[in-house]
Amino acid sequence: MYIRTNIESNGRVLVHCEAGISRSVFVVAAYLMQKLQCSPIKAVEYIQRIRPIAHPNDGFMRQLQIFESCHFNADMQVISQCSLYINWLLDISSNIASSARYAVDKNSPDLVNFSNIEYRCRKCRKILFNDRHIMRHKVLIPGKATGDRIMEAEDCSFGYFISPMKWMALNEHRGKIFCSCNEKLGHYDWGGRVCEGMNGRPCGRAG
Structure with missing residues (x-):
């Protein structure tokens, strides 16, 4: 080694x-x-x-x-x-197989009707996903019992991790995510990407 x-x-x-x-x-x-x-x-x-x-x-x-x-x-x-x-x-x-099965097209009725919370492109206003597709993740904070050896978790509100969608062009190992109107929406990385976290605190086990 x-x-x-x-x-x-x-x-x-x-x-x-x-x-x-x-x-x-x-x-x-x-x-x-x-x-x-x-x-x-x-x-x-x-x-x-x-x-x-x-x-x-x-x-x-x-x-x-x-x-x-x-x-x-x-x-x-x-x-x-x-x-x-x-x-x-x-x-x-x-x-x-499960990810491929549940990747929903943006025009699917399920996407429009599942939730009252919809996420749209800020440029063209097309529906991109809803809260069903968000993978909640955590930000680490020092544990109260024994200091920094134990970590407790709270929801991170810095950004969103979402499941793969059919409208995404994810042909490379990593890259940028664009709407069909060419508006940049974010990044993807099949090897995993760590959120920047909140107030200088790193996130936990987020895809």
Whole structure:
């Protein structure tokens, strides 16, 4: 492993991602698990002593559990035989199929009639989605009981994460979202994107 090789050579390694909360923590946690022969929870708790906002999302935590069940072996021949890995693949396939099934066209009667709250393009005023399609997400705040080791959550009101819609052109891994009138609406990233949060506080596990 690159991290282990450099550290054993008295080098330093910077591991980072867009927000430094989930993806980079996942990589460091895997390294610590292999080095210390510990569980995902123990590895993340160790990281949180240095970086309290470290908070891998559920998908990354599940992958770390798979890594642990494979005795910290990342060889695909070993992983492919792991029952946790097989179940994870089945769940991913199910989620992708579900997203495609529930992606609703903007002209669908269901979209217009489901809710009184409609979200329109500010330029052309077309209905884009309603509150059924919003994926609520959280902003992390320090826990009251034991300080920064425990996090409580409240709804974030900075922006909106919505489920994929048929009117969106999502052909690349990441990019911008435009209305049919060419008005820019936001961004998408199939690898996950972290909301900027409110008042300097980072969000939690948001797509």
